[in-house]
Amino acid sequence: MNVLVIDIGGSNIKLLATGQPERIKIPSGSDFTPNDLIPLVKDATKEWSYEVISIGFPGVVKRGTIAADPVNMGKGWMGYDFEKAFGMPVRIINDAAMQALGSYEGGKLLFMGFGTGLGTAMVFEDLILPLEGGHLPFKLGTFETHVGNAAMKKVGKKKWKEFVYQTIEHFRHCFQPDEIVLGGGNSKYLEEIPEKCRLGSNKNAFTGGFRLWEKEFKI
Structure with missing residues (x-):
């Protein structure tokens, strides 16, 4: 399974997919919204192959859904339908939890x-x-x-x-x-x-x- 990982931050969005040697970094900012994110990610990864997506989000995530808009970015994140926007399965997790999982031994x-x-x-x-x-x-x-x-x-x-x-x-x-x-x-x-x-x-x-x-x- 080829996975695209999106690590969302207040300053940058970082992207990496299965089999890719280098990550891609996209500037975000205090007014950044999911409607800004989707086309930028699609364009940046148009040469990559992936079937599913993981999103690390800097805020509260409950049962795989963003429960509140972040304090350091724009509005519209809470309840946003990323699966519909990307047209494929998406799993969303708190960004610290995603780092914890990646660090686990x-x-x-x-x-x-x-x-x-x-x-x-x-x-x-x-x-x-x-x-x-x-x-x-x-x-x-x-x-x-x-x-x-x-x-x-x-x-x-x-x-x-x-x-x-x-x-x-x-x-x-x-x-x-x-x-x-x-x-x-x-x-x-x-x-x-x-x-x-x-x-x-x-x-x-x-x-x-x-x-x-x-x-x-x-x-």
Whole structure:
């Protein structure tokens, strides 16, 4: 089965299909909508062969359907019929959950993505559990307000890293994972990797998208 994976982000949309050596990147932005996405993806992948699609979406996904519009893009995502638009089967999953699935090597895994905000998800065998852990209260705000990109710019990298390490330990004690994968664009700033943690890769999002069609997962 040839799969097209679409990894949707607030700055860029990244595409990769089975058998293709290089991904394609398409700029998105604060006004980007699904009606913008569809023709751009079709044009960019017109030379590729695929029968099904996986979409990693930066927001709440319930039972394979987008449940709310993202805060950093345009409107119209909630309930959008991607299968009708693309004319083929589509599976939609939270973007952090897709990275978690692509990072999974066994046991109980917690994924923490440090980027614009804090993306969190867990994988245990055939169960994929998206989390909105970044919205949990922490100090005088939430975890996301302390470890997101805006926080790093506000307090500086040294203080930001202190908050990140505190966040990792809070989540470790709460969820008791066997392993924590640290992803997102800002995880590269962590010089010291805590015990039973490892750095992930954005490539894992594509691996997760391909795996999504290998069997039926509980999401």
